Structure formats: structure tokens, C-alpha cells
Amino acid sequence: MAITRPPDVGGRTDGEVIGASRGEPERFAEIFQRHWDEIYRYIAQRLGPESAEDVGAETFAVAFRGRQRYDQTRNDARPWLYGIATNLIRQHWRVERRHRRLLARADAQAAGESFDQASDERLTAQRLAPRIASALARLSAAERDLLLLIAWADLTYEEAAQALDVPPGTVGSRLYRIRRKLRRSLGDTNPLRLPEVDA
Structure with missing residues (x-):
């Protein structure tokens, strides 16, 4: 299913909005409004809805902090946001994997399957x-x-x-x-x- 890209707000590209947000940080809210739903859906498909809200929020927080380095000639910020989200998903999995190992070492309730199996079952x-x-x-x-x-x-x-x-x-x-x-x-x-x- 093809994703419909949100229209430019006021005719400004993502690159222009991010550039403007360097001097006026509140302008970055436009990037959030344009892309939140799509990025959230992707994260929810990968991690499930329980974690998607937090990882989605962190995606935009990382993007906001990194806006000074954004290449303004890139009119569409989606690939940049997907890259940030993908890295955060990997971090989430690593943290979850580490947490499971600690629980197993502490002889807490053993997870019956590996993290990768659980992830694949969630995808399935x-x-x-x-x-x-x-x-x-x-x-x-x-x-x-x-x-x-x-x-x-x-x-x-x-x-x-x-x-x-x-x-x-x-x-x-x-x-x-x-x-x-x-x-x-x-x-x-x-x-x-x-x-x-x-x-």
C-alpha cells in the first residue's frame, strides 16, 4: 500500500522548515505534524504499540537535537526520520535482550524463547x-x-x-x-x- 506524503505546509519543503527551525525551534513542530503518523505506524509494526509511542517520541527528539546537521537540500525528511527510527529500534532490541539476560542470570522467571524468536513472532x-x-x-x-x-x-x-x-x-x-x-x-x-x- 503506497503511503501518501503529507502536503507541504505553506509550500515549504521539509528541508526549508528544518532550516528555519534552527533559529526558531518551535517551527520543528511542523515536521512532527507532517510525519508522526507514518513514523509511528512503522515503529508499531516493528515493536508493537506498547513501545511505539516512546520510540516514536524519541525519534523526533533525536531529530530535533540533530536538526543543525540536516542537509536542507533534502526536501523530504522521511528517509532521515526512518533512519533515526531504525537505529532506535535496534537499540530497543539490544536493551530488551540485555534485560532478558539479566533476568535469566538473577534466576528470575526465565524467558522461554530468545529475543529474536519473540520479535519474529510479533511480526508474524x-x-x-x-x-x-x-x-x-x-x-x-x-x-x-x-x-x-x-x-x-x-x-x-x-x-x-x-x-x-x-x-x-x-x-x-x-x-x-x-x-x-x-x-x-x-x-x-x-x-x-x-x-x-x-x-
């Missing part, structure tokens, strides 16, 4: 058929991040490259390898042609 329950979730579990975290930025966030290759801070050509070659891996995992079925599963 929310959006994906079990066979596809199993195939996704075999991808590295970086491969999953790239695939989900393209599939769920509906970013272009160039936008995904900006979000992950890699060259655009790298996105194309990585996606090619990811698709081949998924096809093999699914018994040479094209994952792009699998029937939709009702949520």
Missing part, C-alpha cells in the same frame, strides 16, 4: 504469514531493516539508502540477495507473489 502475529516470518527470521538484522523499510515504509531505494546511510547501489544489490534468500527459504516461491493473509 501482526502482518505476516508463518512461512514468510520463518524466512525473515533467517535474515540478518540489517537485511530485515532494509527489507522492511522498502516493504512497510514504502521508501524508494534512494530513500532507504539515505535512511541506512549506504550508497543507493548497495540497496539494490542487497535487496537482490535478500530476495534470492527468501525464495530459497520458501522453496523457490516468489515471495512477492504469495497471496495476502488477512490480519
Whole structure:
């Protein structure tokens, strides 16, 4: 499903608004208003709604603090925001993984499964058929991040490259390898042609 980009407020691009917010910090609220819903949805798909509010708020807080470094020639701030959100999602998973290890060491209630399995089950329950979730579990975290930025966030290759801070050509070659891996995992079925599963 294609994402409809919010219209420019008063004809100003994201780059112009962020540039103006360097001298007038309150102007950054326009960036929040334009992009909150989309960034929140992406984070909720990755982490679930319980964590999405906090990670979403932190995404915009990090963006606000880093607005001085934003390249104003980039008219659309979405790739930048998705990159920040992706990094915060990884941090969230690392903290959760560490927390689980501490609980296990303290002989508290043992988590019955690894963090990666729990994450994959959350993805499965929310959006994906079990066979596809199993195939996704075999991808590295970086491969999953790239695939989900393209599939769920509906970013272009160039936008995904900006979000992950890699060259655009790298996105194309990585996606090619990811698709081949998924096809093999699914018994040479094209994952792009699998029937939709009702949520």
C-alpha cells in the first residue's frame, strides 16, 4: 500500500522548515505534524504499540537535537526520520535482550524463547504469514531493516539508502540477495507473489 506524503505546509519543503527551525525551534513542530503518523505506524509494526509511542517520541527528539546537521537540500525528511527510527529500534532490541539476560542470570522467571524468536513472532502475529516470518527470521538484522523499510515504509531505494546511510547501489544489490534468500527459504516461491493473509 503506497503511503501518501503529507502536503507541504505553506509550500515549504521539509528541508526549508528544518532550516528555519534552527533559529526558531518551535517551527520543528511542523515536521512532527507532517510525519508522526507514518513514523509511528512503522515503529508499531516493528515493536508493537506498547513501545511505539516512546520510540516514536524519541525519534523526533533525536531529530530535533540533530536538526543543525540536516542537509536542507533534502526536501523530504522521511528517509532521515526512518533512519533515526531504525537505529532506535535496534537499540530497543539490544536493551530488551540485555534485560532478558539479566533476568535469566538473577534466576528470575526465565524467558522461554530468545529475543529474536519473540520479535519474529510479533511480526508474524501482526502482518505476516508463518512461512514468510520463518524466512525473515533467517535474515540478518540489517537485511530485515532494509527489507522492511522498502516493504512497510514504502521508501524508494534512494530513500532507504539515505535512511541506512549506504550508497543507493548497495540497496539494490542487497535487496537482490535478500530476495534470492527468501525464495530459497520458501522453496523457490516468489515471495512477492504469495497471496495476502488477512490480519
